[in-house]
Amino acid sequence: MNSAKMLTVAGCLSALLAGWSTQAVQARDLTVVSWGGNYQDAQRKIYFEPFAKKSGKPVLEESWDGGIGVIAAKVKAGVPNWDVVQVEAEELALGCADGFYEKLDWSKVGGKDKFLPAAVDDCGVGAIVWSTALSYDANRLKQAPTSWADFWDVNKIPGKRGLRRGPKYALEFSLMADGVPPADVYKVLGTPEGVDRAFKKLDQLKPHIVWWESGAQPLQLLASGEVVMTAAYNGRISGINKTEGKNFKVVWPGSLYAIDSWVILKDSPNKDQAMDFIAFASMPENQVKLPEYIAYGLPNKEAATAVPAAMQKELPTAPENLSGSAPLNADFWVDNIEELNKRFNAWLAQ
Amino acid sequence: MQPFIQFEAVSKSFGAHTVIDSLDLTIQQGEFLSLLGPSGSGKTTILMMLAGFERPTRGTITLEGTRIDQLPPHRREMGVVFQNYALFPHMTVAENVAFPLEMKKLPRAEIATKVERALDMVRLGQLKNRRPSQLSGGQQQRVALTRALVFEPRVILMDEPLGALDKQLREHMQLEIRELHKRLGLTIVFVTHDQSEALTMSDRIAVFNGGRIEQIDSPFVIYDTPRTRFVAQFIGETNLIEADVVNVQGGRATIALSDDLVAQVDAAPELAKGQKAWFSLRPERMRLGADPAGDNALTMTIADCIYHGDHMRVQLAQGQFTFTARCERLAGDWKVGAPVVVSFDPRDCTVLAP
Amino acid sequence: MSRASARETLGALLLIVPLLAFLAVFFLWPLWTMVTAAVVDDTVSRVLPRTAAAIVSWDGRDLPPPQVHEALVADLRQANDQQALGETVRRLNSAVSGFRTLLSRTTSSARDGADPKTIDLAAVDPRWKDPRYWLALKDAVPPYTDRNLLAAVDMKRDADGAVVSEAPGASANRLIMFRTFLIAAIVTAACAAIGLPYAMLAAAVTGWKRSALLLAVLVPLWTSLLVRTTAWFVLLQNEGLINGALQAIGFIDSPLPLIFNRLGVVIAMTHVLLPFMVLPIYSVLLSVPRNLMQAAASMGASPLRAFWRVLLPLSLPGLLSGSLLVFMVAIGYYITPALVGGANDQMISSVIAFYATGTANWGLAGALGVILLLVTTILYLIYGRLSKSPQLLGA
Numbered sequence A: 001m002n003s004a005k006m007l008t009v010a011g012c013l014s015a016l017l018a019g020w021s022t023q024a025v026q027a028r029d030l031t032v033v034s035w036g037g038n039y040q041d042a043q044r045k046i047y048f049e050p051f052a053k054k055s056g057k058p059v060l061e062e063s064w065d066g067g068i069g070v071i072a073a074k075v076k077a078g079v080p081n082w083d084v085v086q087v088e089a090e091e092l093a094l095g096c097a098d099g100f101y102e103k104l105d106w107s108k109v110g111g112k113d114k115f116l117p118a119a120v121d122d123c124g125v126g127a128i129v130w131s132t133a134l135s136y137d138a139n140r141l142k143q144a145p146t147s148w149a150d151f152w153d154v155n156k157i158p159g160k161r162g163l164r165r166g167p168k169y170a171l172e173f174s175l176m177a178d179g180v181p182p183a184d185v186y187k188v189l190g191t192p193e194g195v196d197r198a199f200k201k202l203d204q205l206k207p208h209i210v211w212w213e214s215g216a217q218p219l220q221l222l223a224s225g226e227v228v229m230t231a232a233y234n235g236r237i238s239g240i241n242k243t244e245g246k247n248f249k250v251v252w253p254g255s256l257y258a259i260d261s262w263v264i265l266k267d268s269p270n271k272d273q274a275m276d277f278i279a280f281a282s283m284p285e286n287q288v289k290l291p292e293y294i295a296y297g298l299p300n301k302e303a304a305t306a307v308p309a310a311m312q313k314e315l316p317t318a319p320e321n322l323s324g325s326a327p328l329n330a331d332f333w334v335d336n337i338e339e340l341n342k343r344f345n346a347w348l349a350q
Numbered sequence B: 001m002q003p004f005i006q007f008e009a010v011s012k013s014f015g016a017h018t019v020i021d022s023l024d025l026t027i028q029q030g031e032f033l034s035l036l037g038p039s040g041s042g043k044t045t046i047l048m049m050l051a052g053f054e055r056p057t058r059g060t061i062t063l064e065g066t067r068i069d070q071l072p073p074h075r076r077e078m079g080v081v082f083q084n085y086a087l088f089p090h091m092t093v094a095e096n097v098a099f100p101l102e103m104k105k106l107p108r109a110e111i112a113t114k115v116e117r118a119l120d121m122v123r124l125g126q127l128k129n130r131r132p133s134q135l136s137g138g139q140q141q142r143v144a145l146t147r148a149l150v151f152e153p154r155v156i157l158m159d160e161p162l163g164a165l166d167k168q169l170r171e172h173m174q175l176e177i178r179e180l181h182k183r184l185g186l187t188i189v190f191v192t193h194d195q196s197e198a199l200t201m202s203d204r205i206a207v208f209n210g211g212r213i214e215q216i217d218s219p220f221v222i223y224d225t226p227r228t229r230f231v232a233q234f235i236g237e238t239n240l241i242e243a244d245v246v247n248v249q250g251g252r253a254t255i256a257l258s259d260d261l262v263a264q265v266d267a268a269p270e271l272a273k274g275q276k277a278w279f280s281l282r283p284e285r286m287r288l289g290a291d292p293a294g295d296n297a298l299t300m301t302i303a304d305c306i307y308h309g310d311h312m313r314v315q316l317a318q319g320q321f322t323f324t325a326r327c328e329r330l331a332g333d334w335k336v337g338a339p340v341v342v343s344f345d346p347r348d349c350t351v352l353a354p
Numbered sequence C: 001m002s003r004a005s006a007r008e009t010l011g012a013l014l015l016i017v018p019l020l021a022f023l024a025v026f027f028l029w030p031l032w033t034m035v036t037a038a039v040v041d042d043t044v045s046r047v048l049p050r051t052a053a054a055i056v057s058w059d060g061r062d063l064p065p066p067q068v069h070e071a072l073v074a075d076l077r078q079a080n081d082q083q084a085l086g087e088t089v090r091r092l093n094s095a096v097s098g099f100r101t102l103l104s105r106t107t108s109s110a111r112d113g114a115d116p117k118t119i120d121l122a123a124v125d126p127r128w129k130d131p132r133y134w135l136a137l138k139d140a141v142p143p144y145t146d147r148n149l150l151a152a153v154d155m156k157r158d159a160d161g162a163v164v165s166e167a168p169g170a171s172a173n174r175l176i177m178f179r180t181f182l183i184a185a186i187v188t189a190a191c192a193a194i195g196l197p198y199a200m201l202a203a204a205v206t207g208w209k210r211s212a213l214l215l216a217v218l219v220p221l222w223t224s225l226l227v228r229t230t231a232w233f234v235l236l237q238n239e240g241l242i243n244g245a246l247q248a249i250g251f252i253d254s255p256l257p258l259i260f261n262r263l264g265v266v267i268a269m270t271h272v273l274l275p276f277m278v279l280p281i282y283s284v285l286l287s288v289p290r291n292l293m294q295a296a297a298s299m300g301a302s303p304l305r306a307f308w309r310v311l312l313p314l315s316l317p318g319l320l321s322g323s324l325l326v327f328m329v330a331i332g333y334y335i336t337p338a339l340v341g342g343a344n345d346q347m348i349s350s351v352i353a354f355y356a357t358g359t360a361n362w363g364l365a366g367a368l369g370v371i372l373l374l375v376t377t378i379l380y381l382i383y384g385r386l387s388k389s390p391q392l393l394g395a
Helices: A002-027 A037-055 A068-076 A089-097 A148-152 A167-177 A182-189 A192-208 A217-224 A234-244 A271-282 A301-306 A330-349 B043-051 B093-103 B108-121 B137-149 B167-184 B195-201 B219-224 B229-234 C002-039 C043-047 C049-055 C066-078 C082-095 C099-112 C131-139 C147-152 C173-204 C207-222 C225-236 C241-248 C262-286 C291-298 C303-331 C335-340 C348-358 C362-388
Strands: A030-034 A059-063 A084-087 A124-137 A161-164 A209-212 A229-233 A248-264 B005-014 B017-027 B032-036 B058-063 B078-081 B155-159 B188-192 B204-209 B212-217 B239-249 B252-258 B261-266 B276-281 B287-289 B296-307 B311-318 B321-328 B339-344 B350-352 C155-157 C163-165
Touching: A030 A037, A030 A271, A037 A059, A037 A271, A068 A089, A068 C348, A084 A089, A084 A271, A089 A248, A089 A330, A089 C082, A089 C099, A124 A217, A124 A234, A124 A271, A148 A167, A148 A192, A161 A167, A161 A217, A167 A182, A167 A192, A167 A248, A167 A330, A182 A192, A182 A248, A192 A209, A192 A330, A209 A217, A217 A229, A217 A234, A217 C225, A229 A234, A234 A248, A248 A271, A330 C082, A330 C099, A330 C173, A330 C348, B005 B043, B017 B043, B017 B058, B017 B212, B032 B043, B032 B195, B043 B078, B043 B155, B043 B188, B043 B204, B078 B137, B078 C291, B093 B108, B093 B137, B108 B137, B137 B155, B137 B167, B167 B195, B188 B195, B195 B219, B204 B219, B204 B229, B212 B219, B212 B229, B229 B239, B229 B276, B229 B350, B239 B321, B252 B276, B261 B296, B287 B321, C002 C147, C002 C362, C043 C049, C043 C082, C049 C066, C049 C131, C066 C099, C082 C099, C082 C131, C082 C362, C099 C131, C147 C155, C147 C362, C173 C207, C173 C262, C173 C303, C173 C348, C173 C362, C207 C262, C225 C241, C225 C262, C225 C335, C262 C303, C262 C335, C291 C303, C303 C362, C348 C362
Parallel strands: A030 A059, A030 A084, A161 A209, A161 A229, B032 B188, B032 B204, B078 B155, B155 B188
Antiparallel strands: A084 A248, A124 A229, A124 A248, B005 B017, B005 B058, B204 B212, B239 B252, B239 B276, B252 B261, B276 B350, B287 B339, B296 B311, B296 B339, B311 B321, C155 C163
């Protein structure tokens, strides 16, 4: 009798809970996830708020630090609580292959030919082009470095250097310092000898490296004089020059650029609205406002040409900046990140 | 003879608040001195200054002629028994008792025998491996006492050590401490607010009030001839009446207790005619009966009669004036409202200047 | 009577149902998920059943017979659950780098080809001529595996199935795990060295002084990680306040390396974790009667000996539980070491995070978690033994 009653109560409770949770899912507004910081502040002004106004529905936003595991966990939970996410190239490739994203309706964003070829994918639309490049404080450094070889030359320019902790970027830059042309870096890195060569070159600089992890750190390191030069994200550099009056310079030759894309998580309950949002954020008249806030290149060709010339030269997409740089090879890292990260950790520990 | 312990003009203030004001006190070797008084009267502060936990603001304290008031507590060789016993909870009974001996750096073997002997003396030998938390209150008290005695300190200081025990155990421990005191010839300074405890145990009692000693004397003197109104009131029960001195003649005085009640008392020489004075008479010193006896015989009315088991308490009245008398339960068949003659000896009366 | 008591028992059980449910949902279930993630390895046999059945008979030498090739092509043609296939790919790529691109290329060829029998895998991608990829497939067939657990401690099975250490320089999990415990131990010791006197001071003073002391130790807990890290940066960097002050008074000539090394990590972590040490000791000390120290002094104990024999042993339970708390929390740190540490201060949690969020390799993340849990449990048992022994100091 008693246990029967208990079961009834439990049943009612779980029914209530279930009802409440589906209710919550249905009621959830479009949730857009990006990288946070002043980049997301800019996105809020030019994308999120205008879109919310236009559609008449609120746009929720969150920020994240990347990682395919995060996406996998969201999608495997059934109904994801994120809809639109800005992802890096590797996450785009991995997640698209593993079915974590909805296939996009390219007709809504105006067709594939409106975008840089590298920004077009079945699962994602390119949102920005950004670079990781050598940068330094021109007010502190008399002799300007011009290449990764200079970065490695501690006699020419003494002092510590900042590099991102992890094999990605460190190995590529190391090979460039060792004389490999940017265009051939992944060909060399694709062989075991190439990896050995990169680590060997990295060995030379090891005692002089300060490793950073978050994008804000290299700026801090440069500003305080803790390092004389560092690898850094180009958007952050021009940002701090503008806001804090710094004179940080970016060395474009030898930089690696990558494209971040908008994706829609599989089984998103706001799929249509999500697609509308991506279309809105890809319109040239909206995209062109971005470089005012942060120096990222625009994948929409029409938007890219509409950027005023003064801002153009700070963007990774400017022809003179593109000439000496290479695109980050997402496929290479998708295949090799685990093994190389393991080896990188072991190398660090030596 | 040189006093064993001497306080000279000792004052103690906490900030602006003076707790002890220019106090003199001597303590003899082998004496059991009780410091008695209401809370806040300064008695514990005296003990703390003696132990070294407080320093006098002014004045000196000497022990056998040597100044000790600037000495840190661990160099004073005084055994202290605290109200909450202050046993070390992480040590066994034996370890607690051994602690002061270890501090003296005695050889291990000697410590063991001393601890054994001391614990046997207070019948705690069986419990030596227990922790304090596994003992009853009385047992803890005995451990604390043993611990304070075992290293043969020059003085034993006790701060209301029996306050936490129930009545029966308390009385038992009073006897036990008295017994130890006699047997070992200890010098004990004992702080209490319980007058019966002080009367039972002490050689002398110092009655404290407001940071001063009101009277310091043997229990007999304190009880029978209190020298101040405070002492008369604080120690035992008394009938305390503000009266007028009517006449003084040859060591005898006539006192008007009320408009129509007059008593003859043995009077101190400084008493003068026409003066106001405090008349004190213990309830048990009154006799009730039909016939007048002795120099004082007042006729009063029985207002109430309260049964107390071993005795009766009789409320007497005459107009506005009242007395409380104590008498044997079978001394008479008292009826409320009946007249009675109250007699008392002039020698039992105390008259105190206001 | 018995019915009434039965009802009472049931009532009592009902009362703890929420607790049990809580434990199950937030403790046992995640633990179970972690353990199963570490050892269950059934994705290949689920998604590629024919290949799994066919490859078992292959002895592992040269290349597998043609029926295995055919089975693989047939499996890939029919694998329609893209997410499940993705999991398989991740699993295989983690065994041999490059499997991902290999399989995606092979899958599209298998689907385009009309007849599976006509597809020559070696022509689709020459890597199929390398037995490593086939061996990885064969390895992934059994439903349970110890490869994650072995990899977590830098070991693997060689071609003959014997357990061997990874080549030196290939992996550093063991070292990083050891380093994690070492850093946690140093931080615990630093917290104890600062926290014990601090707690004693806080317990000894009263009123606003006590509140101020306790507040000061709690503030870092309420400060955001980034603010705290920035503060440390401002203080400890080469041109920071401490180095600046030391140089200004002529104490040092060149700046001391205070940040981006082990010292920086220990300082920053000690700062955050101090309350976990101070509060237990403080609360233990509050329950110690103040006159115990007076009693000790009256029996001839100098302040130092009284501290050593009375106060320290009495604060030991607080010290022990504080140490346990600090140690356990410290083991899980990784952002602080990443931000203020140097090359050799990365802790195991960052490796776990790399696999869990970075590459979705939940098997290896789970295995690292299991190993970490195991070592921690052993340490906890030792701690339990220690804290039960009646006296650690004196006697």
